[in-house]
Every structure is written in C-alpha cells, then in structure tokens.
Amino acid sequence: MNGFDDPAAVARYADNPPRLVPGFVDLQRMTRLLLAEAAPAGGRILVVGAGGGLELREFAAAEPGWLFVGVDPSAEMLKLAAMTLGPLVDRVELHEGYIHMAAEGPFDGASCLLTLHFVPWEERLATLIEIRRRLKPGAPLVVAHYSIDDGPKRKIWLDRFASFAADNGVVIDRAEGARSLGERLPILTPEAEVALLHQAGFDDVELFYAALTFRGWVARA
Numbered sequence: 001m002n003g004f005d006d007p008a009a010v011a012r013y014a015d016n017p018p019r020l021v022p023g024f025v026d027l028q029r030m031t032r033l034l035l036a037e038a039a040p041a042g043g044r045i046l047v048v049g050a051g052g053g054l055e056l057r058e059f060a061a062a063e064p065g066w067l068f069v070g071v072d073p074s075a076e077m078l079k080l081a082a083m084t085l086g087p088l089v090d091r092v093e094l095h096e097g098y099i100h101m102a103a104e105g106p107f108d109g110a111s112c113l114l115t116l117h118f119v120p121w122e123e124r125l126a127t128l129i130e131i132r133r134r135l136k137p138g139a140p141l142v143v144a145h146y147s148i149d150d151g152p153k154r155k156i157w158l159d160r161f162a163s164f165a166a167d168n169g170v171v172i173d174r175a176e177g178a179r180s181l182g183e184r185l186p187i188l189t190p191e192a193e194v195a196l197l198h199q200a201g202f203d204d205v206e207l208f209y210a211a212l213t214f215r216g217w218v219a220r221a
Contacts, residue, residue, distance in 0.1 A: 051077025
C-alpha cells in the first residue's frame with residue numbers, strides 16, 4: 001500500500017503540501033490565473049492528479065462558471081477531494097484512473113500540479129500527449145513538480161528542500177531523506193521537461209514558477 005492508498009495518510013494529506021512546497025497556495029492561484037487567460041467564463045477544465053481536491057477547490061471557488069473533470073488513480077484521494085470540495089463538488093466530475101481513461105474533452109485548459117514527478121520518465125511523454133489531445137487548439141496546460149539539474153548540484157538542492165521541510169516542522173533527515181527522494185522519484189532536469197512538452201506538441205512553453213526543487217511551466221496546445 002502506498003501513501004495515496006492509505007486512508008490514514010490520505011487524511012493527513014492536506015497538511016503537507018504547504019509545508020513541503022514553497023508558495024503552495026500562490027502556486028494554485030497563479031495556475032488558476034494562467035488558465036483564466038484563455039478559458040472562458042463557462043470553460044471546462046481538466047485536472048490531472050485531482051486527488052485531495054486542493055486546486056479544484058481554489059479553481060471552483062474563484063471561477064463560478066467553470067466545470068471540471070478531475071482524474072486520479074487513488075480512490076482514497078478522490079474521496080478526500082470530494083470532501084475538500086464540499087458543495088463545490090456539484091461542478092466536478094471525479095474519475096478514478098489515469099489520463100488515458102479521462103473524458104475526451106475538448107477542454108479549455110488543463111492543470112497537472114505536483115503529479116508528473118511520480119510518472120516514470122518513459123511514460124511521461126505519453127501522458128503529456130494524452131493531455132494535449134484533449135485540449136482545444138491554443139488551450140493552456142499548467143504543470144508544476146520536482147525538476148532539478150543533474151550533477152553535484154542535485155544533492156545540494158535536495159538538501160535545501162529537506163531544510164525547508166524541516167523548518168516547517170516536517171521531519172526529514174537531511175542526508176538520507178533527501179537522497180531517498182532523489183532516488184525514488186523520476187525527477188527530470190528543467191531542460192528535459194521543456195523538451196518533453198515540445199515533443200508532446202505544446203508550444204509557447206514558459207517558466208512561471210521556480211522554488212527550490214520545484215519548477216512550473218505554462219504551455220499551449
């Protein structure tokens with residue numbers, strides 16, 4: 001059982017992102033503003049990695065005309081998303097599974113926050129292609145996740161991430177915890193991330209967020 005299938009761990013999920021991701025709340029708000037640049041008042045938005053429901057709640061509360069489709073492989077995380085959304089859940093379709101099982105769209109925009117770093121690198125391109133083909137021409141995709149340069153600097157940045165987490169009360173061993181994170185997750189370099197977005201057919205790829213070990217881009221289908 002991984003952390004996203006463990007009901008006890010899922011119940012604690014909402015406490016962790018603000019303590020692990022610098023500027024977490026503003027990252028969600030920036031994502032919503034970037035989507036709103038192109039999505040109409042009655043737009044339909046695809047949220048990949050919707051479990052937990054934190055970004056869905058931010059988007060739905062600020063954009064009362066938007067409708068959403070959220071997809072996530074964890075049933076427990078989707079239950080949490082429904083609870084997090086409360087009465088806003090009436091404007092959201094939640095689907096258990098991966099992107100190839102999501103509704104076809106076409107969507108006016110899509111987000112994928114703190115999710116792609118869990119996708120094995122050999123599956124990352126296929127995932128982005130599946131997202132793109134569900135978007136209207138010119139619709140934005142906003143992504144943000146771990147992305148760090150290779151080489152000796154990688155360990156330095158992972159240590160800095162561990163320091164940030166520890167400063168927020170999250171117990172992470174600086175050496176072992178940070179190294180384990182770098183070994184467990186398929187973290188790509190920023191250059192590789194941009195190249196994958198282009199390979200998947202996205203244009204106008206722009207960096208909008210950089211915070212310690214995290215990077216975020218907005219791109220157009």
